[in-house]
Structures are given as structure tokens and as C-alpha cells.
Amino acid sequence: MNDVNLRYLDLLLKHFEPHQYHLVTLSELEAVICTSRRNVSIVMKKLATYDWVDWQPAIGRSNASRLSINISLQQAMTEFLVEELGRGRMNSITKLIDWFGQTAVRALTIASEKVNRLNESNNAILISSYPWVSKIDPANTYRHTELHVAKSVYDVLLTQNSNGGIEPSLAHEWKMEGKVMTLWLRPGIYRHDGEPLNIQDVVWSIERLREIKGPVHELWQCIDSVVAETSNCLKIILKHPNKLFPYMLATPHASILCRDVVSFGSSYSYHIGTGPFKISGWNQESMTLEAHKEYFSARALLDQITLSHGDVKTLNMLSFNQSSDHVEVEKISAFSYLTYRERAESQLTKETWYQLADYIHVQKRIYDAPSAVDSIQLETHEQDLSITDGVVIPKLKGKVVLAEPVWTIPSLIRHSEWLHSVIRATGLELEIVVIDDISFPEVVSHQADLLFIEEVMEAPFEYGIFEWLSIATGLRFSFDQSQMLRHREKVRRAMADDHSLQSLLNLEKALRDQYLYLPLFVGYEEVTKTQQVRGVQVKNTGYSDLHRLWIAHSH
Secondary structure, eight states: OOHHHHHHHHHHHTTSOTTSOEEEOHHHHHHHTTSOHHHHHHHHHHHHHTTSEEEEOOSSTTSOEEEEEOSOHHHHHHHHHHHHHHTTOOHHHHHHHHHHTHHHHHHHHHHHHHHHHHHHHTTEEEETTOOOOSOOOTTSOOOHHHHHHHHHHOBOSEEEOTTSOEEESSEEEEEEETTEEEEEEOSOOBOTTSOBOOHHHHHHHHHHHHHSOSTTGGGGGGEEEEEEOSSSEEEEEESSOOTTHHHHTTSGGGOBOOSOEEEETTTEEEEOOOSSEEEEEEOSSEEEEEEOTTOSSSOOSOSEEEEEOOOHHHHHHHHHTSOOOOEEEEEEEEEEEEEEOOOTTOSSOHHHHHHHHHHHHHHHHHHHTTTBOSSTTOOOOOOOGGGGTTOOOOOOOSEEEEEEOOOOSHHHHHHHHHHHHHHHHTTOEEEEEEOSOTTOGGGGTTTOSEEEEEEEOOSSHHHHHHHHHHHOHHHHHHOOHHHHHHHHHHHHHHHHSTTHHHHHHHHHHHHHHTTSEEEEEEEEEEEESOSEEOSEEOOOSSOSOGGGOEEOOOO
């Protein structure tokens, strides 16, 4: 179906009563639907194939044709929307609302319920307004929403439990001795295409982490070699001892991919995995995940999930038609911060940045004291009203170029707007540069002074700070190549220290003291306090694992 045909039907309904036969000429229809005479027959035949009209073309130029309209605009729109929602396509919904107003809203309500019932009967859900996904290669992305999908498609060798302890996953046993880590693969692991997992795919996956110039490339330079000892045993030899290496293998970036690739047209493809879901469809508008029937661990509770990349207007319209789950806002192990990059062509001097940073530091406690943090340890403080006494807005001159991604989380949207207003209040001119792919902040380093970003801190804490100091988005924005090499050598020496955690914290403090980075706020997430979902599910935050979603069937 095509949404343009709804426009033609609407024009016909404005001139002809439905469910009655009308004698019309091609000239009349040409005027009614505002198209050429040649196109009239094409349009009418198309509407007839949908069974929206009965159309009996005249035989002979002077004779009239017979027309009967079988459906209302709302009914036709509902049929169209059921098809669109079923395929995970959202782009036309906003257009229909603009064209037809409340009729489209009502049709969307009815269509949502129909798709809801259909999906429930098929043990499937549609998550609309899921942020766009352009790649799911865990070695090549730092975007949370893409890693979220990668966690559902791929497995890791080791995993972390809720207490931060290491547990088996693809590897059922392991040992770490000095610079050598030995892992044994569990038997009976099958790929999405039914083939058994080959240990050479595991070796290839680990090796490519240090070869691909992705956002985590430098973290994996600690590997010297990867060797398959037997068909189910591999050894990873490090350049230096690293007690935190098992935690590296438990991160989504260390997912095991197979060398074989599945393609969806010319634009989308992925390496076959072994995870609880496989990708069965992928285009610009949506991605479809299907349960992996031979998964070695707990199988996904849903047979199919469609992630549709609708817009905010669509999200609001669909969520209006659904009952709300019990949602709580919870603090998570993440924090937002600013980083500074000195550049020759900047209109922001170092001295001005120092004054601005000090002012932002004070203002964050006035704006949101319970969320404000001063370091990577994420300690927050109670509201202190006395802090507002004597606060003077500095009068600054110059221009700030601020880089940031497109925010989708409500709290980060608010923080971003607050930050903009604080900067402008000082008299500084503000220019915003939007980063299209936050996995590679280096692309805007030459044109921006500051980067505003939020990042998750992996557990346990010592590993989290080690990883952040090694590959943080903000540091990759701030440092040039030689600076980053010197910084990572400091991280390596800190890890070799007997008191490695304190040494890492000292490094982080030095970055703050140098005004290289400014911590802002602890992260928050909307968490849905039920595992029950409906067939059409709108919310795009709050679910940590797609394979744990299930449907509470309607009665």
C-alpha cells in the first residue's frame, strides 16, 4: 500500500457518498482527484485492488463509468497502518497525522490494538521509536543502543553476575596465570545458521579487537597473541600481566563473531553469532530479531522482536494509546562530563575555559545537587542552599564550540539545555556541533572546544576506571595521538603498581586538576518494574536484556 492512495480516497469521499453507485466520467474524476486523465484509470484500478472501491470502467468514450466506495477513510487508514506497523515502518505515521489529524490518531489507536493482538498470538513484539542502528559490530561501535542489540545477537566467553563476579558463558572453564589466560569452550554451541561454533572463529574474534581501528582498539593492544591449542581450548598471551583481563572478556565489545556474514541488501550486514537472537530482517526503518532455536543457554522468551526507528511524535502517539507499566527512575553506574581540547583556531582561551569550568561546577550543585558529582567515584551530596550565596556570573568574552550527540534520554536532554543556558549566561557565544557517530569523537576534535557526553562505568569499579582511562570518548576527543600514547603509558604503569586502584584514581584526579575534564551528573535510567510487555511496546529504555522480555497475554 501507498499513503498517497489514502489522499485519493479522501478526495473521492468528499464528492461521493460511500456504499452507493455513482455514474462518473473520466473528466469528472480527473477534476475530483486532481490528476491527469491517463493517471485516473491507474489510480482507480489500484484502489479497487485494495477493495476500497468498486470500479467498472466504461466501454466507449462517451459512456459513464460505475463507482462505489466501499470503505471509510478511517477504515482504509487502519488497514494501511496495520500493514505498516506489522512491518515495523513508522515514517508514514507522522505524515498521516499532519494530513488527516484526529482521523489518523483514531486509526492509529485501532491499528495498534490489531497489531497488538496479532503479535501476542505470535509471541512477538514491536518496539517503536528504537534509536537508529547502523551497525552492531561490537568492535566498531561505542553506542549503547547498538551494543544493546549486539548483546542479544552475540555471546561472550565470560560473563558477569549481578555482584560483579566472573561466570562461564561460551567458555565453561578458564585460568589466568601471569600473562597467559587459558579458556576451554563448552561443547554443543551452535551458530544462528545451525553450524557448530569453530574455535578459529573465536581466535579471529579476539584478534580483530586489536586490529580494527574502532573505539576500543587501544584497550586490546595488551594482547600479544591468540592461539588455538585444541578444538576446544585457546590461550591468550598478554604483553604485560593484567589482573582485570577476565573482565575485559566479559564486556559486549569482546563478543564472539563468526567470519561468515549475512547481508540484507547492499546497506546492512552482520557477522553470524551464537546469541539468543538472530537478525532476520534489517533495513533503514527497522530491524527484526528472531529467537535462536538452538541456543545453548536460557532461550529467549519471545519468538520475534521488531525494533522500529520511529520519531518522537510517533512515540507519543502510540504511548498515548497504551497503559503504563510501573516505571521508576533509578541511579545507574554512569556519569556525564565535559572534556576540553586546546586548538589553535579556537576563540576560547585557556583562562576563559578555567573561569567557565569553575562557574559550571558551582551551578551544577544549584541546578541538581542530588545528581551532581565531582569525580569518577560518583559520590553525590545533599542540597546546600548556602552555595547560592555570593555566586557571581563571570563576564566572559569569546566563543565556545560545544560538541554533543543527539540526546534521546530525557534527563540528558534537560542537562544539555541547562548547560547551554549556563554558558550563554556568561556572555560567551555558543555554537553546537552535533556528532553523528559518538563512537568516533576524533572527527570533531579539530572543530570543537568542548565535548559533552555520558558514559557507563563497567563493573567492578577498578575495571570501570581502568577502561574509562583507556578508551573514554571524552579523552579520545581531548588528546591528540602523541598525548594519548603518553596517557596510556601512565595507565599501564598504574596497573602495574601494588596499589593499582589508588594509582588509577590519582590519574583521574590529575585530569580534573588540569581542567581537562569536568564531571557533571550521575546517570539515571527509567526502569520498568515488570517483565510483562504488550505486543506493541513503545518504551526504548529500561530493558537490559531483550531476550528476557515476555508477553502478558490479554484476556
